[in-house]
Amino acid sequence: MSPITTPFQRHSTAAEVIQGIDLRGQRAVITGASSGIGVETARALASAGADVTLAVRSLEAGHRVAQDIIDTTGNSRVQVALLDLSNPASVAAFVASWDGPLHLLINNAGVMATPEQHTPQGWELQFATNHLGHFALATGLHASLAAARGARIVSLSSAGHTRSPVVFGDIHFRNRLYDPFLAYGQSKTANVLFAVEASRRWGEDGITANAVMPGAVRTEGVANLKLTAEQIAQAQASRPNQLDTFWKTPAQGAATSVLVATSPLLDGIGGRYFEDGQEAGPHVPGTMTGVAAYALDPKQARRLWEVSADLLT
Template sequence: MTTPTPVTTPFDSETTALEVVRDLDLTGRRAVVTGGASGIGVETARALASAGADVTLAVRNTEAGQRAAAELTGATGNDRILVAPLDLDDLASVAAFVRNWDGPLHMLVNNAGIMASPEMRTEQGWEMQFATNHLGHFALATGLRPALAAAGGARIVSVSSAAHLRSPVEFSDIHFRQRPYDPWLAYGQSKTANVLFAVEATRRWADDGIWTNALMPGAIRTNLQRYITEEELARMRAQSGGGAASFKTPEQGAATSVLVATSPLLDGVGGRYFEDCQEAGPNQPGTRTGWAPYARDPEAAEQLWTVSEEHLKG
């Protein structure tokens, strides 16, 4: 089997989301951005709206969502920015969002998430990071599949992280029922799940014209790090060999998400992993870039899909 040619683009780590869409017209295209009220989510929504897309901010806090929508409309002149409630760790909330959606969906940006949280569990007893970062988005995407298929050439954006290099999905104990809870291992396996989802969703849904890719947005100081101390952030920067300059702005952090959602260069491309607006290669030992082989393993991707479906059946 031949290896597909990597996707290359004219953009880089300093590109902003608005620069990615500068020459694109997304009028008539509809997008959902989870966690779209803050951080890279709101900057993703800003870029999509600026290019003319209809954008729904799918958020837990609808008041914050309405404030963000008003600011985005004022900034872009696009009044087709809507807000809808979505709590990814509550399957009833996900089901309600899916039930209320009507018509085609061209772009689903699975952006919301939690990072390195204290041990928390859903009402089903699921570890919260895996439940929110993967299972909630899995339920959302599978529920919206008919809407995505109706769009023709739809894109799903699966926001992962270099933290996926910390851990594969530990199928024998996903929810830390036997092993001691570790917030970073829990986060890492949830981010690996985001990449595996892109692999398997592409395999299953490409014939429906649905293309899914994963990405690493970069290091950005946002509310995502609310459980991480400044001391730990400093240690992480030191380990990566960077200082404050190694952090991207939210506008730069959203660029790769927007690229994956919109770029004509990715037409018919799925199951891949992007960093700094370029397709990334496999991780090299001693680095924090690229994808781990276990995150693109087709057998693990299929297993995760099966396990995820079993979770949703209850």
């Protein structure tokens, strides 16, 4: 199984990646599309003619972004819908409101390194938001994805996945000391495992799912984090010959998502992990590049799917 290579790289933008792609007649949902990477992902898809739904927690922010995208792309087919991924009822309401095929599902929303919190169901918040909410959304929309005959799911992960596998013995930190970055890493590993198992289960429906690492984008949530000396050293080790070793613009951060969602190079390709416009190789300890072997493990992927389905029952 040869790795996918493309003409794009770390500094490519979403607009460059989607140049020449025609998405007229296709429908896309982007979660967390009211800020940062999500906005630029939605803008790129709209610029190629897609019907775009911004699935957001704040309708006010969503409508503001939608108008901006309409103004900058000339595509008026940009909708806004309420979605709180940490609330199963909100996810169920979004699913119930959707009608017809869905060609592109971009699971972009997420929270990062939050203080310890649990949902009313007892789920750790980062796992609940980053994984379980998107899992419920995708499985709820399965029939619509299948109806599209070639749908793609993009699952946004992170280099943070290398900090932790899914700890099945204590996913929700009930018996172990809570660490916000371990909890984040676990949820980001779950995002990759979801793509692996979704592609296996739904391949016969023409559905493929891949995970992407967008890169470090100075969004509000990320900018407020205090990077440790270890994290800075890892970033420098990953790209020692580049002056701009860490931050990307939102348009650059959205590029890999847009690439995986739209490139003909990925027709029929699923269950893989991409970064900087390329399929990633194995993770090298001490760096922030590559994909951990446990994140692509099909047995772990199947187990996570079964656990997730049980939690949501």
